[in-house]
Amino acid sequence: MAAAPLSSDQLVGILRDTVVALVRRDGVDLSARQLGVFLTCYLNDGAHTVRGLAQELNVSKPAITRALDRLSELDYVRRKVDPSDRRSVLVQRTVKGAAFLRETRHIMTDALSSNKAETSSRR
Numbered sequence: 249m250a251a252a253p254l255s256s257d258q259l260v261g262i263l264r265d266t267v268v269a270l271v272r273r274d275g276v277d278l279s280a281r282q283l284g285v286f287l288t289c290y291l292n293d294g295a296h297t298v299r300g301l302a303q304e305l306n307v308s309k310p311a312i313t314r315a316l317d318r319l320s321e322l323d324y325v326r327r328k329v330d331p332s333d334r335r336s337v338l339v340q341r342t343v344k345g346a347a348f349l350r351e352t353r354h355i356m357t358d359a360l361s362s363n364k365a366e367t368s369s370r371r
Contacts, residue, residue, distance in 0.1 A: 265359035285315040289339050290349050296339040
């Protein structure tokens with residue numbers, strides 16, 4: 249039997265619980281833009297560039313650069329000059345970034361479980 253799709257209220261609740269857990273945990277917080285850039289780099293395959301991220305997220309290149317500056321400071325991403333086009337910079341994943349993604353997945357899984365339990369108890 250397939251699980252029923254989540255309602256928009258449930259999805260927003262999971263998002264809220266996830267963001268709150270990320271804010272409460274020890275460590276730094278990411279802005280929505282930084283988190284969007286991070287997740288795009290980690291969840292979408294292929295090489296990522298500032299230009300490509302700006303197009304995909306529909307924000308300016310300077311906004312992407314600022315987000316990447318912060319993500320680089322945290323060692324969640326690394327920049328590398330593209331050997332095939334020295335004018336372009338590639339964004340690479342890091343071990344620390346992969347660990348942050350794993351932690352975020354665990355937090356979201358917990359938020360999903362909590363949300364499902366709350367929904368079941370209301371029935």
